[in-house]
Amino acid sequence: MHSTIDPRTGSAAPAPSALRTGRDAAPKLARLLTFRTVSSRIPEEVETDQFDAFIAALPELFPRVAAALELERVNGHGLLYRWAGGSAETGDARAPAVLMAHYDVVPVEDPAAWEHPPFAGTITDTSICGRGALDDKGALAAVLEAAEQLLAEGFTPARDIYFSFGNNEETAGDTAAAAAALLAGRGIRPWLVLDEGGAVASGAFPFVQAPLAVVGVAxxxxxxxxxxxxxxxxxxxxxxxxxxxxxxxxxxxxxxxxxxxxxxxxxxxxxxxxxxxxxxxxxxxxxxxxxxxxxxxxxxxxxxxxxxxxxxxxxxxxxxxxxxxxxxxxxxxxxxxxxxxxxxxxxxxxxxxxxxxxxxxxxxxxxxxxxNEPSPVSATTNAQFALLEETISGTFPDAVPVPYIMLGGTDARRFTTICDAVYRFAPFRMSAADRASIHADNEKLGIETFGEGILFYRALMGAL
CATH class of the missing domain: 3.30.70.360 (Alpha-Beta Plaits)
Known part of the structure; x- marks a missing residue:
């Protein structure tokens, strides 16, 4: 699943290791963690300049994405990228896919309780540390880095791929709904929507030693x-x-x-x-x-x-x-x-x-x-879920893919009105301690784990 076609030779090129991939991309995520994109229901508490600076940094960090993909601002600071697929040229009317993430973060209660300053973007020997590393700038950076690498290899997706990045998910804001409405107004019904949610979780279920790749279907x-x-x-x-x-x-x-x-x-x-x-x-x-x-x-x-x-x-x-x-x-x-x-x-x-x-x-x-009401339940017997299972198994061969109902909320629920196959999965290994750090102190993402996430998105985009 990780190999791609080398445009120079026409043969499959082996993918780099997860550790090397994570190390190479770690400075990009670290930079994104330095922006205090804290969302609040009180407009005066939002540092708008930090959101502007975050957006301004993306073309510098991911220049090929900036050059090749169309970018549309949604609801002020929401971002909707469109990667035009080859289906338009061939007349193959494939419905697009949407990959989601959000870059707003929750506040830090006590910066002194952190081992590394929460907005310093510190890189240690093993991890990238800072508020938002797991929730959810890590996924956003992994999506963009995967696209950056594929573009460098001359890859064109078979169908249009949209990246929908929200700016107010943590306050249950309206940007994701605006993005979904924008697509609906253009008559677009995605084939697949994938947002944050489950993860490759260890210690998540009694009696089970293997990590579980939990995919939220509702x-x-x-x-x-x-x-x-x-x-x-x-x-x-x-x-x-x-x-x-x-x-x-x-x-x-x-x-x-x-x-x-x-x-x-x-x-x-x-x-x-x-x-x-x-x-x-x-x-x-x-x-x-x-x-x-x-x-x-x-x-x-x-x-x-x-x-x-x-x-x-x-x-x-x-x-x-x-x-x-x-x-x-x-x-x-x-x-x-x-x-x-x-x-x-x-x-x-x-x-x-x-x-x-x-x-x-x-x-x-x-x-x-x-x-809001519970979301509809997406199927586990369709081609979309089978693709997620295959990509998970290729990236995390020791993990058991399982469906589950998410206990928290995501922006993905806003897309259930325009897509029947909406799933929630962040392609990162998370221990119980990792999961506990989300919205808490000392949030961090392992460098190799970050690399696995990039490889997951590479494989998924390549198979779409």
Whole structure:
């Protein structure tokens, strides 16, 4: 999968090693990490000049891409590249492919907690360090570097390939939706869309030693609901029973004690079936019979907590609390934000209905701050998924490709209105520690891992 045709000899040229590829391209990613492209819902907090500088650096770092691909700005700082394929010349009406990434990042809470400054773009003997290395500038740089290398070899894709790079994914912004609408307005329905999401994850599932190449075929809905109560308030020295804060606390505890019902959706069943082949004998016998053991395995997933539990149900996390502004003042209004990840098969409406049922207190109001439904589920039996499996196996021969439902959200959901084959996979090896560093301290991407990602995109573009 990694070899390409040498235009000078007409024969297959061996691909360089992942380590060498990563080392050669590491300074480019490091440079991109120096730009403080932190997104915020408050416009005044966005350093627009940093986004401008990031965009201005791309032609310098990837000159062949800048010269050969059309670039269109979307929604201000979104980028939509078009790599014209050979199908137009031959009359082969192949639908295009879209490769996605985003270059905005989340804030850094405490720069002093980082081993290397978060926006220095430090390269060590093994890693490229900085905010955004994994989420998601690493994927953006890997896409562009893969295209840069293919262009240097005289390669032309068989179909048009679009690169859609967003600038406000971390705030669930509207750039990806604008890009999808732009393509829709031109009558373009992509054959394949691939965004960030899953990865080549080690230690992701109990009993399985082999790394799992988890490909998101859908993603949960994301819903923020404000729970609020009101009361007369007064002095804290004379509190009444069930004041605003106490009533709110009771509602929260009821939600904590009665989680949403658990179930193993079909995607998760298929995931377990596929990964069972990599498990030891006894777990393999259990996991391989997941359809017959669906009910007890659902309970086991729930008991494991964390990611396994979240794969089985709609989850509710109370992320913000507000009450009185004074330590000796009773709150006249208390509120909490519930961040909810809506399981595939559920809806925003059904979620709100259950919240009201569990809280069972009409004095607790529910207000939807924002939210979206779970995405449609893309197939695992089509040519698009087969191509992803083949490319994964060629790049990561030790990994087991499996479908899964993403627990977080991506820009990819914006493209499900114009494409039936939308997948979420970042071609990087990630340990549990790597995954934990996303949105946290000491985010970094291994140099060899970065090289593998570049080789993955080379192979994928070559096969499209």
């Amino acid at each position: 993603e949960k809905g994301i819903l923020d609901v404000e729970l609020a109560t009101e009361d007369a308030g007064g002095h804290a020295s004379t509190p009444n029973r069930m004041g605003a804060t106490a009533r709110l606390a009771r509602a929260i505890l009821r939600l904590e004690r009665r989680p949403f019902p658990a179930a193993l959706p079909e995607v998760t069943v298929e995931m377990v079936e596929r990964l069972s082949a990599a498990a030891p004998l006894l777990p393999r016998l259990v996991l391989g019979n997941v359809r017959r053991l669906r009910r007890p395995l659902t309970r086991v997933f729930g008991l494991l907590g964390g990611e396994p539990n979240a794969m089985t149900r709609t989850t509710v996390a109370i992320t913000q609390l507000r009450g009185s502004k004074g330590s000796n003042v009773l709150a006249t209004r208390a509120s909490a934000n519930a961040n909810i990840r809506v399981a595939v098969g559920e809806s925003v409406a059904s979620t709100l209905t259950r919240l009201r049922t569990v809280i069972r207190d009409p004095k607790v109001s529910l207000h939807v701050v924002e939210g």
